[in-house]
Amino acid sequence: MTERITKSMAKNIYYGGGAFALLIFFALTFDTVNQIPHRSNQQDMTASVVAGKKIWEDNNCVGCHTIIGEGAYYAPELMNVFQRRGGSDEVAFKDYMQGWMAAQPLDTPHRRKMPQFNLTQEQVDFLSDFLIWTSKVNANEWPPTIEG
Ligand code: HEC
Numbered sequence: 001m002t003e004r005i006t007k008s009m010a011k012n013i014y015y016g017g018g019a020f021a022l023l024i025f026f027a028l029t030f031d032t033v034n035q036i037p038h039r040s041n042q043q044d045m046t047a048s049v050v051a052g053k054k055i056w057e058d059n060n061c062v063g064c065h066t067i068i069g070e071g072a073y074y075a076p077e078l079m080n081v082f083q084r085r086g087g088s089d090e091v092a093f094k095d096y097m098q099g100w101m102a103a104q105p106l107d108t109p110h111r112r113k114m115p116q117f118n119l120t121q122e123q124v125d126f127l128s129d130f131l132i133w134t135s136k137v138n139a140n141e142w143p144p145t146i147e148g
Contacts, residue, residue, distance in 0.1 A: 039138035052130025068139050077148030082135040097128045
């Protein structure tokens, strides 16, 4: 006797497989939604962080930089610039940011340039707060190296 899939077997595989895939889909969605509050660092989202995010958007920093891997690949990833240039010290990082933003564009030969944005010191502090906050989002140890 030759073995073959009957119509009803095919139907069972179709509905059973579909239901199983949906079940996994809903379970993973539920798990993701549950994990977000523990990983997003939302409890530390101060007004200053929000103001920094707005400046980040208004000046299209993401048009050259990536943040948590999203954005353009022209300039360094900035999710971990707090660790990279500030050694995870908030005062040192804010000093560094004031210096860096004021010094642009650097006239270093054979290096890509960053524009001068003419931001106030307060605006740069907001940006620093936004970048410090972002560095504490749990992104599964992204980016993989300290140089971004
Ligand atoms: C036109 C592209 C461009 C835009 C827009 C831009 N940057 Fe940059 N940025 C660069 C480049 C290129 C570098 C690297 C320069 C170098 O290393 O000499 C850089 C470097 C940096 C660094 C230092 C990173 C490091 O690891 O040393 C910081 C901080 C920074 N940018 C912040 C910002 C912020 C904040 C904004 C938005 C207000 C912004 N950038 C917008 C091109 C850009």
